[in-house]
Amino acid sequence: MHRPAGSTCAPIGGGVVYAELRRPCRVMILVNPHSGRGQALQLFTGHVRDMLAEAAVPHTLVITEHQNHARELVRKADLSQWDALVIMSGDGLLFEVINGLMEREDWREAIQTPLGILPGGSGNALAASVHHYSGEAEVTSAWNEELLLSCGFMLCKGLVRSMDLVSIHLASRRRLFSFLSLAWGFVSDVDVESERYRHVGAIRFLMGTLVRLASLRVYQGRLAYLPVVEAPTPARPETLACQGTAGAPEDSLLPGLDQPVPESWTVVREEDFVLVLAIYQSHLAEDLWTVPGALADDGAIHLFYVTAGISRPALLRLFLAMEKGGHLACGCPHLVYEKVKALRLEPVSPQGMITVDGEVVEYGPVQAQIHPGLARLICG
Numbered sequence: 451m452h453r454p455a456g457s458t459c460a461p462i463g464g465g466v467v468y469a470e471l472r473r474p475c476r477v478m479i480l481v482n483p484h485s486g487r488g489q490a491l492q493l494f495t496g497h498v499r500d501m502l503a504e505a506a507v508p509h510t511l512v513i514t515e516h517q518n519h520a521r522e523l524v525r526k527a528d529l530s531q532w533d534a535l536v537i538m539s540g541d542g543l544l545f546e547v548i549n550g551l552m553e554r555e556d557w558r559e560a561i562q563t564p565l566g567i568l569p570g571g572s573g574n575a576l577a578a579s580v581h582h583y584s585g586e587a588e589v590t591s592a593w594n595e596e597l598l599l600s601c602g603f604m605l606c607k608g609l610v611r612s613m614d615l616v617s618i619h620l621a622s623r624r625r626l627f628s629f630l631s632l633a634w635g636f637v638s639d640v641d642v643e644s645e646r647y648r649h650v651g652a653i654r655f656l657m658g659t660l661v662r663l664a665s666l667r668v669y670q671g672r673l674a675y676l677p678v679v680e681a682p683t684p685a686r687p688e689t690l691a692c693q694g695t696a697g698a699p700e701d702s703l704l705p706g707l708d709q710p711v712p713e714s715w716t717v718v719r720e721e722d723f724v725l726v727l728a729i730y731q732s733h734l735a736e737d738l739w740t741v742p743g744a745l746a747d748d749g750a751i752h753l754f755y756v757t758a759g760i761s762r763p764a765l766l767r768l769f770l771a772m773e774k775g776g777h778l779a780c781g782c783p784h785l786v787y788e789k790v791k792a793l794r795l796e797p798v799s800p801q802g803m804i805t806v807d808g809e810v811v812e813y814g815p816v817q818a819q820i821h822p823g824l825a826r827l828i829c830g
């Protein structure tokens with residue numbers, strides 16, 4: 451495992467090897483002042499700043515001024531000056547930072563910079579996941595200061611472990627790196643449409659779910675995947691040419707989007723879906739425990755899909771059960787769950803929305819592959 455200068459490596463609990471941030475460590479904290487209810491800066495000042503000072507975690511605060519500010523900043527930054535990059539925002543800002551790091555010539559070292567998350571958005575999927583991995587009791591507070599304090603505490607402790615990233619190819623040959631999710635259908639529609647309720651915080655997803663349920667849609671498309679049980683077989687005849695990242699890592703499991711999927715892949719028979727969701731953390735939002743048993747570095751994409759024919763009450767029951775991670779025990783015949791290493795989704799419906807880590811990307815064929823342990827995450 452790569453270690454930044456001044457960090458130490460130690461076996462902690464269950465024999466898992468973590469790295470530890472050095473003391474004092476130099477942390478850049480990027481705050482999106484507009485994230486969530488627009489209170490990220492006040493929340494940081496009110497709850498985290500003193501905690502970091504006591505724990506000898508000197509930090510430099512950078513307040514983002516516009517979209518892609520963080521991306522440009524980390525793309526050019528002298529990373530030898532920083533022991534960690536921490537995001538106080540929703541998941542969208544971390545998505546920018548990861549892609550900025552992967553766009554660098556020295557992406558291999560850059561992406562090893564420990565990344566931390568402090569929840570400032572309304573979804574806060576990674577913060578909820580990190581809190582969950584720490585084994586602490588689920589947070590309950592309506593304003594979720596508990597989650598913020600938990601993540602602040604983990605930053606003070608400074609334990610670092612690896613995190614999987616997923617490489618995503620779009621039809622335009624653009625390539626993105628994702629740490630959280632790829633969604634199509636009901637989930638991406640709710641995520642985007644519920645933006646207008648962001649002032650209410652995490653409950654926006656429930657409100658969006660109810661609104662979207664009223665006009666439930668079926669989405670036509672083709673889905674194929676490489677299950678985790680398959681040995682990773684390099685199946686690609688030639689290197690994928692892509693835009694958006696300087697070069698590697700190579701996606702050895704993915705053929706070109708214009709070629710058929712390899713025979714070792716499973717092609718889903720159904721072509722009428724209500725949702726397709728690929729997720730690689732435990733939580734999709736603070737109150738959506740989507741993948742019981744997931745870890746940040748379990749080397750798997752957790753693929754869920756719901757086929758057409760599900761009733762509105764049954765779909766609502768699934769999302770309500772997800773709050774406690776109980777959706778897979780609902781016995782819903784329309785819900786399918788697979789652990790996969792790669793997948794391809796080809797929407798046929800002429801209109802729709804695809805999101806990556808909650809951010810809208812171009813609509814069209816998309817494929818993805820897991821890269822186990824490519825990044826590093828500050829966690830408990």
Ligand SMILES: Nc1ncnc2c1ncn2[C@@H]1O[C@H](COP(=O)(O)OP(=O)(O)OP(=O)(O)O)[C@@H](O)[C@H]1O
Nearest residue numbers: 485486514515516517539540542543571572573574
């Ligand atoms: N100062 C800024 N002004 C406008 N947009 C910004 C600014 N800083 C960051 N952004 C952009 O805002 C978008 C949303 O950020 P992020 O997801 O982190 O917060 P959020 O949308 O409030 O979170 P959530 O999705 O959980 O509600 C990102 O694409 C980011 O690039």
